[in-house]
Amino acid sequence: MRTFGRLLWLSITLFLVMFAIAFATSNKMLITLHLWPFDSALTAPVWLLILSSFIIGGLLSAVLLWGQWLAIRAKLWRLEGRFNKLQAKTGKMTAEPATQHEQGQQDHGQQNEPAASNQLTADRRLR
Numbered sequence: 001m002r003t004f005g006r007l008l009w010l011s012i013t014l015f016l017v018m019f020a021i022a023f024a025t026s027n028k029m030l031i032t033l034h035l036w037p038f039d040s041a042l043t044a045p046v047w048l049l050i051l052s053s054f055i056i057g058g059l060l061s062a063v064l065l066w067g068q069w070l071a072i073r074a075k076l077w078r079l080e081g082r083f084n085k086l087q088a089k090t091g092k093m094t095a096e097p098a099t100q101h102e103q104g105q106q107d108h109g110q111q112n113e114p115a116a117s118n119q120l121t122a123d124r125r126l127r
Contacts, residue, residue, distance in 0.1 A: 023047055 024047035031049060033042045 020051060024051065 024045075027046040027050075029046050030043055031046050033044070033049070035042060
């Protein structure tokens with residue numbers, strides 16, 4: 001399936017490149033652009049102006065998407081940090097009762113009585 005996706009991507013890219021070459025060779029007319037705030041003018045072929053506008057638009061959209069990706073990654077890093085702290089905290093909390101439970105078993109093991117497994121049996125022993 002991955003090979004099919006790469007082949008499809010390659011065929012679309014080749015089609016777009018061939019289209020751009022055909023467009024560039026068929027439109028050789030020159031256009032003069034007057035740059036508004038300045039007094040200068042820019043004269044270039046039609047194909048160069050159109051293809052450069054597409055390339056500039058693609059680069060700007062890539063920069064915007066990269067910014068969004070970076071914001072999402074930063075949020076993910078922050079949440080991973082919180083998760084690791086909570087995981088360490090729960091690890092400590094589960095380790096403490098286990099050590100207390102082992103100490104309780106040792107104390108009751110000396111009396112040949114089983115350790116209290118819940119609050120009800122502990123209450124019965126107190127009576």
